[in-house]
Amino acid sequence: KMFTDPQHLKIEDPGHIEGNVVFTYLDALCTDDHFKEYLPDYNNLDEMKEHYKRGGLGDGVCKKFLISVLEEELSPIREKRAKWEANIGDVYDILADGINRARKKTDAVLARVQKSMRIDYFEDRSIVKEWEEMLRSAQ
16 A cells, blocks of 8 residues: 555545655656556656546556556566575675775775874884883883
8 A cells, every 4th residue: 555645535536746655756767658568548647647636547547557667667676686696605705805895995094093193002012112111100
């Protein structure tokens, strides 16, 4: 179930486009070619909207059309997902490669930060010597 127009109770009732989620999605996704394929009674979305506004077009027809549009738009995404799902080892290889490249960059940045903050005491032992001297002089 998808919220449409609470005032559009009967097919004959005039409908409202504003706030109607079905038309929000159709505005974003559908093309004139979708009408040729799935709803040839209309040439484009404007014609469909006008019919809905004046009444005589049911929410069910609009929702079924939207489902067809969504299925077409999602089909290539689903195919790609199925391809990667069948090759899960490749997915992990890609992720591992990305992690390794990210680590190289972040390690370099972290080393610069540690050096500038003088907390790279495993790399620069002079810092440890300075601390030892400070501790001895404080006693």
